[in-house]
Each structure stands twice: as structure tokens, then as C-alpha cells.
Amino acid sequence: MPTQRYGTTSVLEAARARLRWVFDHFDEIIVSVSGGKDSTALAHLALAEAKRRGRRIGMFFLDEEVVYQSSADQVEYLMTLEPDHTIPMWLQVEFRLTNATSTTEGQLICWEAGKHKLWMRPKKAWSIQHAPWDRATETVRDRRKGFGFYDAIENFERCHPGAAFLVGLRAAGESPNRWRAVSKNPVTVDGELVYWGTKKGNGVALYPLYDWNFHDVWKYISEHEVRYSGIYDMQFRKGYPITEMRVSSLIHERAFKSICDLPEFEPKTYDRLLKRIKGIALAQEHGRKAQLFRATKLPKNLRSWRAYRDHLLATHQDRERGAIFAKRFARQLDNEYVARQQVRQLVLNDYENNVAIDNAEDPRAALVRYYDEEL
């Protein structure tokens, strides 16, 4: 098990040292940005190093279209902060995103051709608007789901062999699983084993902020007076827990709850989103309700999660996706514990199985048996 040791170097100094190392070892460096706080801090640090060395770095943003306007503004700010040292790589091409808010329109095709009047905002004049990779050799992870978010990233990365992709992923504190994922697959660069990176096709993904925690990021942003997305301030004022303070896509399985407060935070974005895709009004009203998307409470007239799951399967509006769910559930245990998670997948329209199911015996069953015998 990895051991945490507290030395004399701050995480900021360690990150700067890592960046110096990256600049020493790679000719092409690309920072992935999302408009969030982590990538903001990383981009700011990387730009400082690029400026010091008189070099230019790529700044890559895969535009999911359905993001906060503040996130798009933040990305634009980062890409124009040091224009002499930045190669903007704002990718606005068609790809599919899961829409957790609707069962009838389970996917959004971002930047779909012919729907430009419905797009959340017009494309940037200087963005990359056509896939820069060879369509003939384009890779797709799952043909059934179509060309998705990760496919766009993978294909873009293939266009830059040997490049170092810097990602603002943090693995300290909040997620031991993420820490394990980062540290167990170190990458070798020029014979050197790097524990804060992983292999990515022909290039490498490096995580210079991997040991930063939530507070380290905000301390950096505050002390260096870096501009950040105003959504964080609104979330802070509303008392969002740290784990829910995020500014990514508004409609996928883990983020759709952001829609509940969207009319308050960004009324214009909400207005456009309503017109852009189905299910938004429902998610806005019921996103936090225990009986709907959270699936923590049964609807009044159903007595078990199994009954609820069977009802949802029987009345599923999309036969093809209903069959995907039915096939997956047939391989899983038939108990209330698993059934509740299956209901959650159904109401989130998670046919891609992104919100994983713990296929195990109900942890409460042993306790019920104990009470039955003892009392």
C-alpha cells in the first residue's frame, strides 16, 4: 500500500518541478482544459513555464456544447491569456453524449449538422470544426453507442503522437480509487518511471496536480489571482458539498443535478438547453427527488424495487434500449439491493452502464436474518 509522506516541498513546488521535467522531455505539450478549477490551475502553471522558456503549448478543449456558458468563457480566457505561448485547440465536432434526463432522447449529438439554430451557442470562428483525424481510420469504442466523447478524445490524441497531454486530474484525498488508478500504471519516459502519468496511445497523459487536494487548488487560484468560473461562487453560496461542485457537462448521469439550479445560475443557458434537448424541465424540477432520479425511495403504489424495475422495463419507451437493460439485468442477482440500482440505471437511461451496479447480496439481508433468529 502506498504510504503518504510529508516532506518539506509544497505540492505547488512539486507540480512546478514536474512541469519543468515535462518541458525538458517533450517537444509537444498539450494541456487539456474544461473550464473547471483544476484545469485552470494547471493551464496557468503550464503557461507560466512556457512563457519562461519562450515556448508554445497546445490548449485542448473538447466542447460538449451543453456546458455552462461560464465554462466556455473560462476556456476562452485561458486560451487568450498568453496568446504568444498558446496554440488553441478548441474542438467543436459532432459526437454523441448520453442524456440522462430523457428516455426518448437518450443521446445528444453535440454540434449536430443542420441544427445550428438550436446549438447552445455559435461555434467559435477559430475553433477546430472538422475532425482533424483521418475518418477512414477513426476508432469507435462501441459501434452501438456511436462516436462518443472518449472516441473524440482518443482520435484527437492519435493526431499528436509523442505529445505529452497534461490533465488536471487530482487523486489525493477525495478518491482513493483514482489514486490507485493513477499510481498503479506508471509510464516510462526516456527510461524514467513516472508515477503521475499513464500511457495514452502513442503519447502519455501526465497529471502534475495528482497530489493536490481541493484546497490546494483554490489556494493557488486565490494567491495568483487567476480568474475562475463564477459557477463555483454560486455553488458555494448555495452550500454545495465539495463533491458536487463541478462545472462539466450538464446532462450526463453524474452531473445532471446541476440542472436543478441552472435557471438560477445561468437563466439564458437554461432557456437554450430547454430548446436543445428533451427531459430538461423534468430534470430541473425533480433532479433531487428521492423517488425519481436518485431512486432512494419507492413510488407510493409500488411495494418493492423489483416490482418497480419490472414496471419500468415493461413500459420502456425505447425497445432497443429496453432490451439492453433486460439482457444486462438477466445476468445480475435478483434481490432488492440490486433491483434498486437497476431502477436508478433505468430512470437515468444509463444503458451504457456508466453508473455501475454492485451485483451483490443485499448487505441488509444478514442483519434481518440475525434479528429474526435473535428476537
Next chain:
Amino acid sequence: MASVRGRVVVEASVIHLGLGGEEKRERISERVRSGDVDRVVVVYPRRHPLDLEFSVPVEYVEWDDVIRYVFFYRLLQEITPRTLLVLNEPLRSAERSCLHYNCLRNYLTRTEQQIVFSRFPALESPEDFMILVDLDTRSRWRRSRLSDLGEQLRVEAADVAPTMFRIDVVTDAKTRAQYEAEKRRIIDNIGAKDPHTIPRQLHLVGGKQKADVARAHGGLWVGRNARLKVPGFATYEQALEPRQVLEFCHSFRDWADYLTASGATEVTSLVSDLKVDAWYFERAQRWSEMQHDAHAAIRHHVGS
């Protein structure tokens, strides 16, 4: 706290176990007089307020507020090395990494002076004592165990776990039949409900017979709620003095809260011939034994 060859070296003050309100005030006064303190911040659960009067300013922060942003960020800025942080009865959860403890550990990084009071060393197992050690040592390490502790840690310990006595109550055949029927009904309909509902609900069944005995017996009683209308009754939330137990609460935290607020060291309880009553009584006995075990382990590993 740092780990040296598997033993834990502690830069701590003293953990105070089993003290009453007056003794706590004395310990704080001593610290304020002897230390370089210009401000006292008292963190306390609503059930256990601690009034202090000192020449230095005192701020009281309720347990529930510890995690609120409006307190968290302000206190992080305001707590300085000269602030004495008093943690009164902080053992509120057996989850060593719960958000409240994490926030407290953040506060503790800002000061070098803290004082920890807890009536009991543990909530569910002797290992819970390590939560108090984490707080008293401002530790970032949460993986050390009770057996890792060294003699550097100082503990002022009074074992005040209650001794349990019982008054047996015989129920009639109708109540016993009702109990069996109720048990089947609850278990068959458990659905998505919390399984702990089973003993909680069953414990109510013999209530009327126990209430009759309580009325005949007289004195002060404590129970879950006032539905039985027994004279001299108070709920666990209200009870501030030692009382006889009409029915047990399910949560160990509520039980520890009652014992702390009342100062009870001997507890007499009504126990009917329904199995759930015996189960609750034995559970309370085991809890007291667990407290003794925790004290024994602390003495063994630490030395007071």
C-alpha cells in the same frame, strides 16, 4: 504524531475521559492560565453545552455547525496558534473519517493548543478511542491503531461505564402472541426499510405492562417518548439526571448522550420476558463491558 518503527510518538496534551462539567471547566482554566491563549473556541454537541467565563473571548460552535462553510472558512482564518480549541464530547460517530472529524482536523492544523473531553473512550468498539487520539494529536494519520500507541500519550481516565441492574416484568399471553405476530409482520414487510427498525419496533410491544410496573414502582423514568404517560417520565433528549430505564434507545450515541448528561453510573432497567427486551438489556451490558475493555486497552498501551 509521527510513526517511528511502528510505534506512535505523540505530541499531545492530555485526553480527559469521564470528567464532569465542573472538572472540565477547571482543566480549561488551568490551560488558559498556563498557556499562551488569547481566545477559546468550544466545539460542543447541542446536548452537552459547556459554559465558560474567562478573561479571554470564548466562542461556542455547535457540532452541527462544524461542517458548515460559513463556520469552516471563517474559523480556518480566525484560529491562530494562540487559540485554545476545546472539543467537548466529540465522539459522535464511529466513522473515523466522517466529515465532522475531517473538518475538526483542519481546524486543528491552525492551532497548537487543544483539549479533548469525552465521558467514554468509545462508541462501538475500543478502537473508537483512536478518533480522540487523532483529535488530541492533530494527526493527519488515521491508519494507526490502538495497539500502535506509545507511552507518550497522556490520558486522564475515569471509568464511568454504568453498572446494569434489571427489574423483571412478566407479560401476559396476549402480549406475547402480539409480539410474535408483530415480529413476522415487520420482517415480512421490511422492504427498503432500515433493518434496525425490527428491534426498535418490537421493543415497543411490551410497553403497557412495563408502564404499569413503572407506575407502581414510582421514581424517575427515561424512555423513547411520552406515549405511556408514566409519572416522572422524561425522554432521552430531556433527561438530565439519573433515571430508571423504561425502554432503551437503539443508538449507542443516544445512550452515551443520556449517560453523559445525567452522569448516571448505575442503571436499573425494566426487562420484560419478551426476547427483544433481554436483547436490549444484554446489549447495554455488553456496551459497558466494551467501555471497561477500552479503558483496559488504553492502560495497557498508553499508561495514564
